[in-house]
Amino acid sequence: MELLVNVQNAKVDYLDKTVLDISEVKIYRGDRIGIVAPNGSGKTTLLKVLSGDIKPKGAEVHRYGRTALMAQQAEPEYMSPIDPKQQHLLNIPDRKQNMSGGEKTKRKFLETLYSYPDVLLLDEPSAHMDESGIQYIVEELKFYYGAFVLVSHDRKLLNKLVDKIWTIRDQKLMTYSGNYDEYKEQRTAELERMETTYALVQKEKKRLRQSLQDKKTKANKVADRKGNREFKAKPTNMTKSKETVQKNLYKSAKNLEKRLENLVLPELPQSTDPVRFEAAYLKELHNKLPIIIEYIDLKAENRLLIQNINLQVPLGSKLSIIGKNGVGKTTLLKAIYKQEDGITISNKAKIGYFDQMSYLQFQSEHTLSIIDYCKRKSDYDEKHIRHMLGKVNFKQNDVYKKLCDLSGGEATRLALMMVFIQDYNILLLDEPTNFLDIETIEVVEEFIVSYPGTVLCASHDNYFVNKISDIIYEISDLKLVVRERS
DSSP: OOEEEEEEEEEEEETTEEEEEEEEEEEETTOEEEEOOOTTSSHHHHHHHHHTSSOOTTOEEEESSOEEEEOTTOOOOSSSOOOHHHHHHTTOOSOSTTOOHHHHHHHHHHHHHTTOOSEEEEESTTTTOOHHHHHHHHHHHHTOSSEEEEEOSOHHHHHHHOSEEEEEETTEEEEEESOHHHHHHHHHHHHHHHHHHHHHHHHHHHHHHHHHHHHHHHHHHHTTOOTTOOOOSSOTTOOHHHHHHHHHHHHHHHHHHHHHHHOOOOOOOOOOOOOOOOGGGSOOOOOSOSEEEEEEEEEETTEEEEEEEEEEEOTTOEEEEEESTTSSHHHHHHHHHHTOTTEEEOTTOOEEEEOTTGGGGGGGGTTSBHHHHHHHHOOSOHHHHHHHHHHTTOOGGGGGSBGGGOOHHHHHHHHHHHHHHSSOSEEEEESTTTTOOHHHHHHHHHHHHHOSSEEEEEOSOHHHHHHHOSEEEEEETTEEEEOOOO
């Protein structure tokens, strides 16, 4: 196999914190590598080390081919030529102004792809893309002549393209063979082994402590001492035979103490306690169809998006809306939220709405801590709120962080969680998985499936949609139609 990149002893520090500590990583021609890890764990940093944008002090970096990095949310260069046929195929406009996020991502992908590097480094290349754009990525990368390293939250994309998974834990790079689903199977088995080992070590520590206590008790009895006081190696009133027995017990006790010191509990896997919602905390709805849309046309700036919409949303259902960029998914959710003409909403409905700007809600109360803000907004008790916060990776002292100190990613995670702990009975979620790591997306899936209320979700993520949905609708050719699972 032809070696294209070899990095050794790469340690990246930011302020007083180590972000990445890699002993060695190699990329060969033909490699199809996916990177999955929580937000903030160093995925983007790793790509920049591989590309040369970050040069760790003391690291040995050898590149035997050309690399190209498509950064997350990177703006197209526009000066780079792209194939007009491919541009037309992906419906990328010639204009630079007013391009959607998906259109920009498609153009940037083409610019990067057609610079013909030996190693493609792709950071969320499918973000904002519709299904046709994602399928284009699959077709182009499936037979790519070089190697690629793909950071993505799209599990379907990872399953179709990669045969090796990298993940980052405790700043170290771990490697698994197979696609994403195969990685999950290996990781699940690994966690089960960790839990078994943890239980066995706990049991052994308990046995050793009891044995140690027994030795001390016997030693004290030999020395004619009462109780469980700490014994001496050689009391002054001890006979020779008693001294020998007592010394042997003392030696055994010391050996047990050493074994206890060396018996370290492995790190316990993160709790996987299920999410439980109490229907009593939601305003009760009696309508079997809390949302009814009767034969309306939906427009934006006098442009017809969806014609003759006829939609009835059953109580407690989980409904997803899919479709290409710009077909009207967000417009439809906003119309429901605003209860526009022709849309009938139950008079007891209380609607929670999440979009990518929802994090702005924290600006008005930015001096509050996370936990204080949540307690102010939710009727759930603190234990449940902390459990939910832990699920979206706000653990222990993280909950005391001020709202004003949250990063964009942290604020988005918190805003998404907030809609699930308030007394809403209908949730409208607009692209809730954008830029979340896979672990958090799986938590959001758990939230939605467990949620006792009604959920309408617009998403490009087919894997996610298939996981959460009772009913899937597609907007296509100006129509809203039921679609089969893919």
